[in-house]
Amino acid sequence: MATASDVAKLAGVSQSTVSYVMSGTRTISPETRARVEAAMRELSYHPNAGARALAGSRTNVLGLVTRFTATTEVGALLPFIDTITGYCRERDYDVVLVTADEGPAGLERLAGRAIVDGIVLMDIRRDDDRVATARELDVPVALIGIPDDSAGLDCVDFDVQAAGNLAVEELVAAGSSRIVLIGEAPEVRAQGFGFVHQFADAVQDAALRAGLRCDTFEPSAEGWVGFGAFGGLVADIRADRAGIVARTPQAIDMTMQILLSDGVTPGREVPLVGLCPDDTAEAFRIPVTNVSPEPRDVSRLAMATLFSRLGGSDAPREVLLVAPRLTRRATTAATSD
Known part of the structure; x- marks a missing residue:
């Protein structure tokens, strides 16, 4: 079965030019259009979803x-x-x-x-x-x-920068002496998503402007396998009245479960802000103060x-x-x- 690439080679044009001829979205010279259409006929090429085989038509x-x-x-x-x-x-x-x-x-x-x-x-x-x-x-x-x-x-x-600012400002207002950011597992960091790094930078910068230290807990792996080590930090977090920022619903949930299992009530002893939509924030056992990414x-x-x-x-x-x-x-x- 012929493809658009085959048509392009036979007509001596780029594959994008073949697409433009089929869609009518850009002006193509009559000579070029004729060569493409001749190649389509010779190869018996029929584009899928032929709704755009005629110029200007739509697939919806x-x-x-x-x-x-x-x-x-x-x-x-x-x-x-x-x-x-x-x-x-x-x-x-x-x-x-x-x-x-x-x-x-x-x-x-x-x-x-x-x-x-x-x-x-x-x-x-x-x-x-x-x-x-x-x-x-x-x-x-x-x-x-x-x-x-x-x-x-x-x-x-x-606005990722604004989200980081809002989270830290709320923790400062809650009396936090320092900030603990729940970071990302290696698998997530390696994927290179811009908002992940931008949010971490925003939290760090906002803490610096507030005159607070910001420490990052980075799980060693996804899920509970990598998150268990957070339990070793709870005593110091409680003693310091550190405020916690968690970026994902999963991180919020695991953080809260570890705090509660150690007898620490989020909000009463340790303030916590999560980055998540409102319906997610309201569904936790203890409703979470959240910055919604809308x-x-x-x-x-x-x-x-x-x-x-x-x-x-x-x-x-x-x-x-x-x-x-x-x-x-x-x-x-x-x-x-």
Whole structure:
């Protein structure tokens, strides 16, 4: 079966030019278009989801590309998926969820075969090999997350710096003498997600401005296997009235379980702030003071940006940040009032 790559070779053009001819999204010279169409006829090439075989037509499908790995916190991902699919349903669009880590080839497959009208790309690493491809596709792409090189891209995320500031300010108000940041296991650090490092830096910087020491506990591995060593720190944390910042729901849960098993009540003796959505914070045995990364607001802004591109917007591509929000609950309320 012929592919777009075969058409490109026979016509003497790039594969992206073949995509442009099929989608009609860019002006192609009559001579080039004729060569591509002749090659398609000769090879009996019929693009998948032929809804874009005629210039200007749409599939009414968007691609949502997110990685599922052993370290993926599915609960944190669900608000994004739910909001994105709901936004699309309201506009008579379907969503193709792509979870395999196929790198640039996965994006080229979605765009090159005319499967989707646009792509939402999640789980952005600092040096993400998909970014260069995203810039060159003939369909609009919105990133949820910010790579180190964001030039020429529509990127949306929560303000990680502000989130770190809010967490530390709340712990300072709760009377903390120092800050303990629950860090990441080696498997997570190695993946190079920008927001992970940015949040840690933000907490460290905010503690420094407040004149407090900030220590980081880094689990030796994912899950309880690597987190058990935290129990050895509890006595000093309690004695110092140190405040704890935990970045993920799993880290919040394990921290609270160890504190409680040692007879330490979060909020009464040790203040704790977690980075998680509100519904997660409220579901813990002791409701957790949280800084919400506002996943639904981030998702809606990313979708609004993508649909504006589908509508023909040529506004400059930029990074858009959603303000995080702190809600005080039991894990700091007793010490902050």
